[in-house]
Amino acid sequence: MRVHTWSTFVAIVAAIGAGAALAQSDPGPRGGAASAGGPLPGLNADEVGVFNAAKDTFEEIDSVSGGVAGEDGVGLGPTFNSNSCSSCHAQPATGGSSPHPRLGQVLVNNPQVALATLDRLAGRNQVVPSFIALDGPVREARFIKNPDGSNDGGVHGLFTIAGRVDAPASCTLAQPDFAGELARGNVIFRIPTPTFGLGLVENTSEEQLIGVFNSTATDRARLGIAGRFNRNGNDGSITRFGWKAQNKSLLIFAGEAYNVEQGVSNEVFPNERGGIESCEANPTPEDHSHIRSPAGSLRGTLTEMSNDAVNFANFMRLSAAPRDTTDTISERNGRSLFNAIGCNLCHTQTLVSEESIFTGQTEVAYHPFSDFAIHHMGQRLADFVSQGAAGADEFRTAPLWGVGQRIFFLHDGRAGPANGGLLRAISQHASTNPNCVAGQNFTADGVACRSEANGVIANFNSLTAGQKQDILNFLRSL
Amino acid sequence: MTCVLTAVAALLTAVPLCEPGAAVQRALAALPPESRAATLAEVAGPARALREQFPEDVFAHERYQDVVTAHGVEGELKAMQAEYARLRAIHDGDVRFLYLWGRSALGRGTRRAIAAMKEVSKTDPDFAPAHRTLAEIYGSAAFADAAGEAAERSRFLATCPGGTLAPRPAPLPARSALFEHPPASASSEEVGRALQADEARLLRMRLFDWYADAEKEGAIREMKEEYWTGFTLTVRHYRRTGQKQKADALLVEMEQRLSRTRGELFGVGARAVLGLYADGGGREGVHAALERMRAVTGGSREVELAALERAFETR
Numbered sequence: 001m002r003v004h005t006w007s008t009f010v011a012i013v014a015a016i017g018a019g020a021a022l023a024q025s026d027p028g029p030r031g032g033a034a035s036a037g038g039p040l041p042g043l044n045a046d047e048v049g050v051f052n053a054a055k056d057t058f059e060e061i062d063s064v065s066g067g068v069a070g071e072d073g074v075g076l077g078p079t080f081n082s083n084s085c086s087s088c089h090a091q092p093a094t095g096g097s098s099p100h101p102r103l104g105q106v107l108v109n110n111p112q113v114a115l116a117t118l119d120r121l122a123g124r125n126q127v128v129p130s131f132i133a134l135d136g137p138v139r140e141a142r143f144i145k146n147p148d149g150s151n152d153g154g155v156h157g158l159f160t161i162a163g164r165v166d167a168p169a170s171c172t173l174a175q176p177d178f179a180g181e182l183a184r185g186n187v188i189f190r191i192p193t194p195t196f197g198l199g200l201v202e203n204t205s206e207e208q209l210i211g212v213f214n215s216t217a218t219d220r221a222r223l224g225i226a227g228r229f230n231r232n233g234n235d236g237s238i239t240r241f242g243w244k245a246q247n248k249s250l251l252i253f254a255g256e257a258y259n260v261e262q263g264v265s266n267e268v269f270p271n272e273r274g275g276i277e278s279c280e281a282n283p284t285p286e287d288h289s290h291i292r293s294p295a296g297s298l299r300g301t302l303t304e305m306s307n308d309a310v311n312f313a314n315f316m317r318l319s320a321a322p323r324d325t326t327d328t329i330s331e332r333n334g335r336s337l338f339n340a341i342g343c344n345l346c347h348t349q350t351l352v353s354e355e356s357i358f359t360g361q362t363e364v365a366y367h368p369f370s371d372f373a374i375h376h377m378g379q380r381l382a383d384f385v386s387q388g389a390a391g392a393d394e395f396r397t398a399p400l401w402g403v404g405q406r407i408f409f410l411h412d413g414r415a416g417p418a419n420g421g422l423l424r425a426i427s428q429h430a431s432t433n434p435n436c437v438a439g440q441n442f443t444a445d446g447v448a449c450r451s452e453a454n455g456v457i458a459n460f461n462s463l464t465a466g467q468k469q470d471i472l473n474f475l476r477s478l
Numbered sequence: 479m480t481c482v483l484t485a486v487a488a489l490l491t492a493v494p495l496c497e498p499g500a501a502v503q504r505a506l507a508a509l510p511p512e513s514r515a516a517t518l519a520e521v522a523g524p525a526r527a528l529r530e531q532f533p534e535d536v537f538a539h540e541r542y543q544d545v546v547t548a549h550g551v552e553g554e555l556k557a558m559q560a561e562y563a564r565l566r567a568i569h570d571g572d573v574r575f576l577y578l579w580g581r582s583a584l585g586r587g588t589r590r591a592i593a594a595m596k597e598v599s600k601t602d603p604d605f606a607p608a609h610r611t612l613a614e615i616y617g618s619a620a621f622a623d624a625a626g627e628a629a630e631r632s633r634f635l636a637t638c639p640g641g642t643l644a645p646r647p648a649p650l651p652a653r654s655a656l657f658e659h660p661p662a663s664a665s666s667e668e669v670g671r672a673l674q675a676d677e678a679r680l681l682r683m684r685l686f687d688w689y690a691d692a693e694k695e696g697a698i699r700e701m702k703e704e705y706w707t708g709f710t711l712t713v714r715h716y717r718r719t720g721q722k723q724k725a726d727a728l729l730v731e732m733e734q735r736l737s738r739t740r741g742e743l744f745g746v747g748a749r750a751v752l753g754l755y756a757d758g759g760g761r762e763g764v765h766a767a768l769e770r771m772r773a774v775t776g777g778s779r780e781v782e783l784a785a786l787e788r789a790f791e792t793r
Contacts, residue, residue, distance in 0.1 A: 070737075071738075168517070276553065278551060
């Protein structure tokens with residue numbers, strides 16, 4: 001018997017929400033030990049040492065000056081969403097996704113709430129935006145349009161350093177007007193993607209991704225699933241990290257997040273964001289490679305001499321994939337049904353890494369449950385933000401490994417404990433735009449009239465309650 | 479064309495630039511006094527207006543640069559350097575703007591400033607401000623060069639007898655007295671203001687190459703120590719004023735910070751935390767906190783923790 005932490009709660013919510021006797025319910029995040037968080041199995045001792053040291057950097061907390069006790073990192077702000085990678089990538093272990101105060105393994109509040117008051121001078125606290133709650137998902141906010149009507153799509157930090165004790169007194173930068181932008185329908189959200197096992201993904205050949213994708217073409221076509229890969233604008237290669245598969249490598253992913261989420265300029269994204277001179281408190285890039293080790297030597301360990309972004313990338317690159325626990329009859333039946341109704345056509349179960357520089361990581365079969373392609377999801381999930389080739393409603397197939405211990409789902413965290421969790425996430429895959437006329441495939445802003453997942457979700461909906469429950473149980477075993 | 483401009487510039491600078499002309503002197507004297515703690519936005523206006531009134535006067539520009547250097551943060555300092563790079567390009571061949579461009583790097587990229595001053599001196603050996611600036615740089619601890627300082631001072635004084643040099647860098651503000659002798663009555667607001675003032679002091683070191691990396695690291699370490707004292711004073715203030723919940727929350731936060739503290743500062747933080755438990759609940763609280771510290775540090779801090787345990791047992 002598995003231990004699940006919210007099954008009763010969710011069952012009640014689901015029953016009330018549906019107004020009918022719904023037997024199936026999300027069992028909630030799987031209990032027990034975290035299924036991820038350690039180094040890749042098979043690494044040698046040196047590589048494990050690099051992983052552990054890089055993890056320390058991933059867990060470091062940044063302040064503006066680096067002078068605040070217990071906040072050794074330098075370069076926070078001028079705007080930021082958090083002050084440490086691990087504060088948001090937390091559940092079920094360092095590297096994961098949003099934590100929750102009562103569910104999961106880590107049991108902590110949304111760390112963003114405390115940032116409104118942390119290290120603030122008297123009377124200088126900031127406002128927690130309405131879409132951030134103690135038991136809600138960690139979120140970043142993006143504005144769809146600029147005030148002049150042109151496309152924005154960029155991240156607008158929830159907080160600024162103004163009023164922090166270690167910020168220059170000259171910095172008076174106000175928080176964005178989230179209430180106003182929300183009222184104008186101009187805000188979309190993203191939640192942190194888990195980073196476990198990403199070294200395997202990075203080390204998977206394009207040929208394999210394309211080959212596996214092409215192998216399902218006939219079955220996909222039958223269900224109305226298209227899809228394509230997001231590609232880098234320079235070399236044309238497949239990009240694979242982030243909600244829209246917009247980032248090419250883990251280093252770019254780390255450097256971009258460091259700059260955007262924490263406001264730390266670095267050697268990958270070297271310029272301070274915002275252009276507010278009076279709030280720029282440090283020479284840039286704030287995070288950089290080190291000429292000398294902490295001991296003053298020109299030689300040091302990889303972690304000591306590298307910049308933080310490289311360490312973050314190494315932590316992700318060397319982190320193990322989540323371990324599944326698929327075992328019960330229901331879970332195994334759920335796996336069969338998952339494949340039978342077509343979920344696996346996008347949520348590809350198995351890929352194999354190619355030649356690796358790391359010990360024991362060559363040709364490792366792993367189970368991300370993603371094709372790493374992008375798909376049109378229609379009006380319901382569309383966020384109207386373009387990243388690389390991915391348009392308004394295109395999203396990367398979210399990898400399902402580790403989903404058994406996740407709290408919040410979908411790119412904006414709209415599915416979670418309060419509204420049915422995984423069941424809601426599944427239902428949100430379907431979308432049909434009633435304003436589209438016969439024969440119309442896309443709206444003027446590039447959103448598909450019908451989600452590519454409609455056929456699969458119709459299959460799901462046709463299952464019995466018990467079969468649906470098996471699929472939910474299977475997902476919670478990943 | 480460049481030769482003509484250089485000749486014009488030479489004519490313009492034929493009068494030794496030892497001190498401001500009478501009109502600029504009057505304008506400089508009329509500038510309002512500046513508080514050291516003021517932000518650049520608060521004090522830049524008059525100096526900027528002076529520069530606009532005398533756009534080709536070296537001393538008006540120097541005053542503006544000094545105001546930015548004394549009050550500006552990284553972004554503002556960078557913007558000033560970019561501005562003088564533009565002015566140099568616009569006034570190509572004018573030794574004054576070559577000088578001012580070099581001077582804008584003083585304390586930021588001082589080696590670049592030295593090179594610029596040497597270039598100025600080569601172009602116009604009688605350009606006194608360059609000799610003055612070089613003498614000031616060579617007189618600093620970070621770029622100490624006794625022979626260079628003597629030579630440049632002598633060249634400067636030969637052109638400008640009785641001229642004076644400024645110490646480089648300008649002295650830092652003193653550290654807040656609050657942390658030297660913490661008063662029992664300090665309020666959380668006072669602590670916040672003192673920490674902010676010392677962070678501002680740290681910033682005036684962090685952004686300048688007058689200070690060696692070791693000095694900067696030492697200042698960061700001192701700053702962190704001040705935070706531990708500041709947290710302690712704040713918890714005591716909350717307790718004194720009946721804000722138990724706030725006091726308890728900050729004490730929990732201090733323990734979290736301690737779990738992330740490395741090196742010698744761990745002992746400073748641990749002592750602060752244990753001191754507050756000793757104040758608040760006596761031996762039981764101290765013992766429980768010590769056990770939590772032992773659990774977090776996994777035995778790596780046992781020597782320090784054992785010493786602290788003994789110290790608090792005998793209190």
